[in-house]
Amino acid sequence: MPLDKPYLDVPGTTIFDAEQSRLGYHLNQFCMSLMKAANRERFKADERAYLDEWAMTEEQKQAVLARDLNRCIKAGGNIYFLAKIGATDGKSFQQMAGSMTGMTEEEYRDMMIGGGRSAEGNRVLGEDGTAQAHRQPQGRAGQKTTS
Amino acid sequence: MPLDKPYLDVPGTTIFDAEQSRLGYHLNQFCMSLMKAANRERFKADERAYLDEWAMTEEQKQAVLARDLNRCIKAGGNIYFLAKIGATDGKSFQQMAGSMTGMTEEEYRDMMIGGGRSAEGNRVLGEDGTAQAHRQPQGRAGQKTTS
Amino acid sequence: MTMAKITASVYTSHVPAIGAALDLGKSGEPYWQPVFKGYEFSKHWMAENKPDVIFLVYNDHATAFSLDMIPTFAIGCADSFTPADEGWGPRPVPVVQGHPELAAHIAQSVIQQDFDLTIVNKMDVDHGLTVPLSLMCGQPQAWPCPVIPFAVNVVQYPVPSGRRCFELGKAIRKAIESFDKPLNVQIWGTGGMSHQLQGPRAGLINKEFDNAFLDQLIDDPEGLASKPHIDYVREAGSEGIELVMWLIARGAMADVAGGPVPTVAHRFYHVPASNTAVGHLILENK
């Protein structure tokens, strides 16, 4: 498609466009179903069985079961939909967002209190900011491999 | 509201604008429910009981029970919604439309085969066309009172 | 050819009774015979000019869209669309296959041209979409190509103006012709012609208006786009307003963007089909 996608060179970021939306349709609609308390109960009682009611790919189901939000997004998920899974687990948006960085909850919270992640080095793929691919995962997990 | 409603002077015609839509919300949503076969069955089995499940006015319910589409429209109904009642009764759009004129089914069908109702005299309130208020109901019923 | 191209536009009424006549095997009856005769040419033309995709402009008749949500313009981006149960049971016609890739491309391009579309990923389609397919394609086992449904609100006022529809057609043309696959795309405008389905004025037909509309649609669509809503209501009946949708298809033709004037491949007009005047036109881009 010749239409501009100027957002493809932003590091650590997946823009939810029509293509992603098509990919993630059933995954995201599953997430919407968790807005009903009764469905949250059914999901929690037997996650796999509940997921099997949806026309999701096996990868999408595995990503949900693993609560791996980066994998979910790669499979077409959008954070506003995926947040319903976190809500079902009693997690906050901060816990969910942090989980995608590889940082611990404390590390991420401290980064935010310290003013958040800088845009420096994180605007364009290939720079050297903390969101760039070569610096993942971040936090203690990431530091271990480079120290 | 100062917005133009230039359509108020068209005879025999109710334009479904926001005001009508608000008036007819529950009536029209009831009609939508008849798009499911199971609901049509329930409605046919006990019309009054089915209508009582909806937050409709008594006038709206009576208009539906009487299959008086002009009354339904006055109460906020729109023909595309109301058509679901006719469909439930096995009626065609021609039978439904004709029923609002006072003509018999044959008279209306013959009018259409003859080229339909003329726009002459039916453009603006106060002219003398067949759709004007002083000439209702039309067809045999109407002619009786003037002959 | 490497880009998609709009090769022709088709205009037709979408009267539900026409679908019923076909589905119930009544198309040979004297009442219906002249209607279907007007589409004989069109079926041959379709076979000879089979498109890769049809971009089909129609209106939903309180079927997919209730009063809960009324989009002014909605584009169908799903893989497929099921014929709706409008109360008589679903029409026995094939499921409509979509073209999600082109639809998403058009949505993106047209929104970026400042048309505030609603993107629809799940929708049943009513007679407004399936009757034109039946008229143009007969009764096949499967429709000849994918269809992108494009629904316009003409049920609750205010409905979009003729001008807005015409401008939208121009934007759709730009969108389609910037898609980098060599698709042959037809754009169809459906609904109309003069009809009124409600009140003591039901049954209104205006042959003079309809034929003047067809003339002007061919020769002076820009001028036709200025016609205000009230003229449609007064002259062509309250449901005659559906004709604004024809301006979307017309606005997508080459001449509007400075190209050659289209050829009139076919023109047909007949009264009545049920409550309605039937009009039909095929315009080819050269």
Place this chain on the structure above:
Amino acid sequence: MTMAKITASVYTSHVPAIGAALDLGKSGEPYWQPVFKGYEFSKHWMAENKPDVIFLVYNDHATAFSLDMIPTFAIGCADSFTPADEGWGPRPVPVVQGHPELAAHIAQSVIQQDFDLTIVNKMDVDHGLTVPLSLMCGQPQAWPCPVIPFAVNVVQYPVPSGRRCFELGKAIRKAIESFDKPLNVQIWGTGGMSHQLQGPRAGLINKEFDNAFLDQLIDDPEGLASKPHIDYVREAGSEGIELVMWLIARGAMADVAGGPVPTVAHRFYHVPASNTAVGHLILENK
């Protein structure tokens, strides 16, 4: 005064964690204290400048709108709107009363100005709408006045451009000020400021960008409207794109239509609330 009038515009982030902090009685905690302090002025200001109606621009966060139907612009015309269950259970806040009469008037006028709105008659409202009300009104038994929800798609691309949003604000102003009842109307733009909720780049905050945005929103909204989406994404995070909604409220202010420059009644900025930079502004028409 016989016509409705826009007296002020309010801009604020709508971070869900702020709602949770209030609802769970945590607003006095050291983490939250500075956030709520920034709204102390605003609560007094609201009490002293109680509007008759709030026109509240926000985005739905996959709550009322699933992927089945994604309206670019949706106006809430219902009598009332229930706080949604976003997965944590509904927020314990009052039901939002609508203003169907003014909403329908605005819908009609704005559609006739060529904005292709989706009319919504039934909708639950999420934190995007209720958190700004909580920040500005505290925890009352009932919200102080009716609210017209106006939802903008910033979830699935393409989202409307800043320019389109700004132009829409102008159209909304015309619509409101042609309503022939002497209503005092405030328009609120919500969402933002810099934040990113997804991927390895989550947690991005850009104070320089945010403060420059506030400066330009006050002094040069017309210029700000030209900022392309990609600048928001690159500089303010993928969810920073919500800031385009502030341009709708700004476009409705008097100076944009040739009137006097608004007064800055209040300005506040703080980092962080959860993942987000909190920005807030009150502009009064003179």
